[in-house]
Amino acid sequence: MAQTIAAQLDKTLNDFERNVPHVQATAVVSTDGLVIASRLPSDVEEDRIGAMGAAILSISTRSGRELERGEMVRVLIEGTEGYILIRSVGEYAILVALVEKEVRLGLLFYEAKKCIQLLREIL
Amino acid sequence: MADIKQVVLERNLNPYHSFFSSFFAGLAELGMINQGSINIVSKRAAEYLYSYLEAKEILPDLGAVPGDTPTEVAKNLILYINKILNLVGEYDFKDAEDGMAVLMIAGNTCRICPKGVGGAEVKGTLCPIPTLIENLVNRIAQKDLLELVTSGIEKEGSTCKAYFKVLN
Numbered sequence: 001m002a003q004t005i006a007a008q009l010d011k012t013l014n015d016f017e018r019n020v021p022h023v024q025a026t027a028v029v030s031t032d033g034l035v036i037a038s039r040l041p042s043d044v045e046e047d048r049i050g051a052m053g054a055a056i057l058s059i060s061t062r063s064g065r066e067l068e069r070g071e072m073v074r075v076l077i078e079g080t081e082g083y084i085l086i087r088s089v090g091e092y093a094i095l096v097a098l099v100e101k102e103v104r105l106g107l108l109f110y111e112a113k114k115c116i117q118l119l120r121e122i123l
Numbered sequence: 124m125a126d127i128k129q130v131v132l133e134r135n136l137n138p139y140h141s142f143f144s145s146f147f148a149g150l151a152e153l154g155m156i157n158q159g160s161i162n163i164v165s166k167r168a169a170e171y172l173y174s175y176l177e178a179k180e181i182l183p184d185l186g187a188v189p190g191d192t193p194t195e196v197a198k199n200l201i202l203y204i205n206k207i208l209n210l211v212g213e214y215d216f217k218d219a220e221d222g223m224a225v226l227m228i229a230g231n232t233c234r235i236c237p238k239g240v241g242g243a244e245v246k247g248t249l250c251p252i253p254t255l256i257e258n259l260v261n262r263i264a265q266k267d268l269l270e271l272v273t274s275g276i277e278k279e280g281s282t283c284k285a286y287f288k289v290l291n
Contacts, residue, residue, distance in 0.1 A: 031247065032246075055156065055159075058154030058157065059154040061154065
């Protein structure tokens with residue numbers, strides 16, 4: 001039996017988290033800032049991740065264009081305790097990942113690209 | 124964007140409507156806000172507005188709010204909120220399928236739409252009304268009377284719709 005879109009998204013996010021040690025949480029959100037699917041710890045407010053992730057990507061994309069840096073590839077926010085990775089998934093969705101400081105960034109970027117290709121096929 | 128003069132006159136806007144809608148339109152065009160963030164800040168605004176109504180001593184007497192069903196009580200509280208805030212011209216709130224109720228707004232009578240009034244040229248919706256109504260009604264009713272089911276507003280032609288679960 002075919003999986004529902006929600007189940008396919010959940011599996012894709014789960015595989016991404018499994019393939020990249022130190023990924024703590026992931027979400028797919030609409031460009032409107034509304035959560036489509038997520039694997040977040042219970043203490044993380046889903047609505048805020050969605051709204052902020054979409055706003056950060058949107059403003060970064062706009063900044064990139066206005067300051068002539070070309071199309072946005074990814075947004076990586078580095079904090080003292082870890083990273084937030086945000087990438088566009090086609091025209092209408094965004095991938096947000098919360099990652100620990102110990103992550104290998106090369107692996108994170110490589111797997112994120114693979115994950116996005118899968119998410120695009122699902123959505 | 125529609126002609127500003129036409130929008131101002133047809134929707135009977137006051138200066139605060141123009142300010143609010145164009146201000147949020149500008150933030151949306153900069154990519155700073157989206158429907159998700161509007162939902163979050165509308166919840167905060169509902170809390171603040173409740174305090175305002177309380178300070179001005181213009182909260183309705185709950186015992187005197189007419190309505191034989193929770194939907195009717197909610198409808199009358201929405202009427203009160205719209206009278207105070209002057210959000211929209213034509214709207215209805217009525218029972219829908221599966222124990223839900225629907226708020227239907229004639230889009231061309233909305234006075235605070237960042238897109239229709241403020242002229243925001245962005246994709247998606249930017250409607251503060253459903254979350255504002257949900258939280259302000261519940262605050263005034265002093266219980267959970269409405270639970271927003273849709274994550275914002277759904278456009279159906281020129282009508283904007285939001286679905287709520289009506290709780291007893």
